Each structure stands twice: as C-alpha cells, then as structure tokens.
Amino acid sequence: MTQQPERDGPSQVAVNLPELLARVDNDRDLMCELFGIFKEEFPPLLRLLQESVARGDTKRVETTSHALTGMLSGLSATPAAKLAQRLEQMARAEEMLGLADALKLFEQAVANLLPELDRYTTKAEL
Amino acid sequence: MKILIADDDRMNRRLLEKTLEREGYEVIAVDNGRLALEQLSLPDGPRLALLDWMMPELDGPGVCRGVRTQHERPYIHIVLLTSRGSKQDIVAGLEAGADDYLTKPWDSAELTARLRTGQRILQLEDRLVEARETMRFKATHDHLTSLFNRGIIIDLLARELTRTRREQGCTVVMLGDLDHFKNVNDGYGHVVGDEVLREIARRLLASVRSYDFVGRYGGEEFLIVLNNCASTQAIARAEQVRNGIANHPVQTTRGPLPITISLGVFASRDWDLQQVEEILRAADLALYRAKADGRNCARLAKPNASCDALQHLVK
Numbered sequence: 001m002t003q004q005p006e007r008d009g010p011s012q013v014a015v016n017l018p019e020l021l022a023r024v025d026n027d028r029d030l031m032c033e034l035f036g037i038f039k040e041e042f043p044p045l046l047r048l049l050q051e052s053v054a055r056g057d058t059k060r061v062e063t064t065s066h067a068l069t070g071m072l073s074g075l076s077a078t079p080a081a082k083l084a085q086r087l088e089q090m091a092r093a094e095e096m097l098g099l100a101d102a103l104k105l106f107e108q109a110v111a112n113l114l115p116e117l118d119r120y121t122t123k124a125e126l
Numbered sequence: 127m128k129i130l131i132a133d134d135d136r137m138n139r140r141l142l143e144k145t146l147e148r149e150g151y152e153v154i155a156v157d158n159g160r161l162a163l164e165q166l167s168l169p170d171g172p173r174l175a176l177l178d179w180m181m182p183e184l185d186g187p188g189v190c191r192g193v194r195t196q197h198e199r200p201y202i203h204i205v206l207l208t209s210r211g212s213k214q215d216i217v218a219g220l221e222a223g224a225d226d227y228l229t230k231p232w233d234s235a236e237l238t239a240r241l242r243t244g245q246r247i248l249q250l251e252d253r254l255v256e257a258r259e260t261m262r263f264k265a266t267h268d269h270l271t272s273l274f275n276r277g278i279i280i281d282l283l284a285r286e287l288t289r290t291r292r293e294q295g296c297t298v299v300m301l302g303d304l305d306h307f308k309n310v311n312d313g314y315g316h317v318v319g320d321e322v323l324r325e326i327a328r329r330l331l332a333s334v335r336s337y338d339f340v341g342r343y344g345g346e347e348f349l350i351v352l353n354n355c356a357s358t359q360a361i362a363r364a365e366q367v368r369n370g371i372a373n374h375p376v377q378t379t380r381g382p383l384p385i386t387i388s389l390g391v392f393a394s395r396d397w398d399l400q401q402v403e404e405i406l407r408a409a410d411l412a413l414y415r416a417k418a419d420g421r422n423c424a425r426l427a428k429p430n431a432s433c434d435a436l437q438h439l440v441k
Contacts, residue, residue: 081231
C-alpha cells in the first residue's frame with residue numbers, strides 16, 4: 001500500500017509521495033538517501049539561481065534552473081519542477097522581464113519542501 | 127550486462143544506479159560527458175548507455191557523436207535521458223547518434239523495457255557480426271585444414287613482398303609438397319589422407335612464428351611466408367619445418383604413417399623479382415630440385431641456378 005502525503009500545512013503538498021515511492025520501488029531507505037542528497041545539493045543551487053537572476057545572467061539561470069528541474073522532477077516535486085522549467089525557458093529566450101516574479105513563485109513553491117522531506121524521512125525511519 | 131549512466135545530477139544518478147542494479151545490470155556511473163566517452167571507448171566498456179542531455183564538459187549528443195566515430199568498436203546502444211522533450215530536441219539527439227530517448231521524470235517500467243529492447247538489438251547485432259565473421263573465415267580459409275586458402279595466401283605474399291621492398295628487408299617463401307602422398311590416398315583412402323593433411327597443417331602452423339603465414343596451395347602443397355626473415359636463415363627455417371613433419375609419424379585411424387615433405391625455398395633478398403608469379407615459379411623450381419635430390423629435403427632457389435634447374439627437369 002502506498003502512503004498518502006500528509007496535509008497538515010497550509011500550502012500545497014510539494015512532493016507526490018506515491019509517485020516517488022513507485023519510482024524507488026517502495027524502497028524507503030533509498031527514498032531517504034535521495035532526500036539526503038537533495039538536502040545537500042538543493043540550497044547551493046537555489047542560492048546560485050537567486051544570484052544569477054539578480055545579476056541578469058540568463059545563461060547561468062538557464063543551466064541552474066535546468067539542474068533544478070531535473071532534481072525536482074526526479075523527486076516527484078512536480079509543481080516546483082514546472083516552475084523551474086518555466087525559469088529555464090524564460091532564461092533561454094532571454095526574457096528578462098518577469099524573471100524575478102517567476103523566481104518568487106518558485107521560491108514559494110519550494111519553501112516548504114525541505115521541512116516536508118524531513119517529515120517524510122522521520123516517518124520512514126520510524 | 128554493463129551499463130553506463132552519465133548524469134551530473136547526483137540524485138538522478140543514484141536513483142538510476144539503484145533501479146538498474148535491481149534489474150541485474152553492472153552499473154558504471156559518471157557525472158560528465160568526457161568521462162562517459164572515455165568509458166564507452168574502452169575495449170571492454172559498456173555497450174548500453176543512458177546519457178543525460180545537459181552535462182558538464184561534453185553534452186549527451188556530443189558523447190553520441192564521439193561514440194559513433196569509433197567504427198572499430200562493437201555497436202553501443204545509447205538512450206538519451208532528458209527533460210527537453212520538444213520534437214526539435216528529440217530529432218537533434220537522434221541525429222547525433224542516440225538510438226532512443228526518455229524524458230525526465232522517467233517511468234521505471236518504461237526505462238527497463240526500453241533497455242531490454244536495446245539489449246535485444248545488441249544481441250541481434252552480435253549474431254550478425256558472428257555470421258559475417260564465419261562467412262569471412264570460410265571465404266579466406268581452406269575448409270579441410272583451416273589454413274589460408276590459395277587466393278588469400280597469394281594475396282598475403284604479395285602484400286608482404288611490397289612491405290619488404292619498401293623496408294629493404296627479406297621475405298622467405300617456402301613451397302612444400304608432401305612426398306608420395308598419392309600412396310596415402312591410394313593405400314589408406316581419402317579419409318586417412320584428410321587426417322594426414324589436417325595434422326600436417328597443424329604442424330606447419332606450430333613450426334612458424336605467429337606473424338608468419340601458412341596456406342594450402344593445392345592438394346598436398348603448402349605455401350609458407352616467413353615475414354622479415356634473413357636469407358641466411360632460410361634453409362635453417364626450412365629444415366625446422368621439414369623436421370617437424372619427418373621426425374614423428376602422423377597418427378591416423380589406420381595407425382601411424384611416416385610422412386615427409388620436400389621444400390623449395392625462396393629468399394627475396396637474393397633476387398630482383400617483382401612479380402608473385404615469378405617468385406612462385408622460382409620456389410617451384412627449387413621444389414623440383416628437392417624432389418630430384420631424393421625428397422625429404424629443402425633446396426634454396428638461386429638466381430643463377432634457375433636455368434640449370436629447368437634444363438635438369440627437361441632432361
């Protein structure tokens with residue numbers, strides 16, 4: 001049986017847990033290992049994205065948001081992955097206008113991501 | 127089966143690694159395109175590859191192009207893994223040499239099914255290569271002795287002589303003929319005759335170096351080409367070959383049979399001949415001299431002796 005994600009926060013669920021569990025073949029150890037990698041890799045990438053948007057470095061925004069898209073989709077964090085993809089597309093098209101707003105939306109989508117992953121990890125380890 | 131995963135995203139790489147290990151693959155994981163190409167260029171490298179599109183140093187399509195320039199390597203089945211799903215991207219990936227593609231996030235069942243398809247294609251390719259190699263062997267080798275056939279040994283001789291002339295070296299050619307072989311066929315039958323020919327072929331191969339050539343020239347005639355062999359060594363080498371046959375009877379289903387060989391020996395350094403036909407004629411004349419001198423011996427072809435030998439034969 002797949003586990004339903006918790007809905008105790010005000011925001012939208014960031015990770016589609018059933019989909020992720022299916023991808024890892026219900027291997028919770030592997031899932032926690034992936035969360036661990038994500039928690040290490042995600043913050044520096046987010047910082048790099050914020051700095052690149054602030055500098056208007058579209059090339060860097062494109063590569064960083066591409067990397068984030070891959071990570072987030074791998075984690076079944078689909079809403080955030082879509083927003084990262086939107087940033088990537090805007091950067092590739094050099095659409096400077098709206099890049100900062102798109103980044104804000106992305107930041108909101110990922111705000112609860114790390115705490116949510118911590119909750120899943122704690123639950124999985126119990 | 128070995129599979130290469132190339133993805134700079136550590137999380138995806140780990141997920142793929144685990145998924146494929148569960149499927150029984152021996153996984154090699156790298157985090158950039160240059161390392162991927164290095165792995166795929168190794169002689170015993172993986173023949174299945176899952177490549178991310180965007181990677182540091184060399185992207186997925188770049189790896190595909192690199193792999194496809196290596197024509198000597200067995201075919202590698204490449205699947206591009208990408209979050210870029212537009213038709214243009216897909217066409218570009220396939221044009222670069224990818225065989226298939228999957229978009230991120232991938233479905234594990236689809237991923238493994240596509241890799242199994244890749245394996246089936248590789249197995250088919252292996253069978254085709256094996257069939258081609260079998261046909262090539264049959265076209266170039268004598269079916270009874272597995273030595274080079276007449277056409278190929280003459281081609282090899284011509285090639286070797288060209289090289290020798292260029293390098294100012296020496297090629298030694300030996301034309302051998304089994305003595306009284308007709309008596310074996312007549313007395314014991316062709317099955318035993320074939321057994322003798324197979325064993326003689328084995329002994330001839332054993333008596334030369336790995337880079338020399340041995341071919342079946344005719345029924346019981348053999349042509350041996352010794353690459354880069356000094357003319358002063360020619361007769362000594364011929365004696366080794368002769369002794370390798372004469373010193374031990376050939377074991378057949380009708381018992382042991384004493385077999386000997388006569389050899390005409392030609393050393394290219396001593397002559398100014400250019401054409402293979404002329405060289406073979408000179409070796410043939412020397413072989414006739416060996417036969418005339420009582421058989422089971424080797425005679426060296428000498429430029430000034432060819433007329434004498436012909437006259438001797440006419441007599």
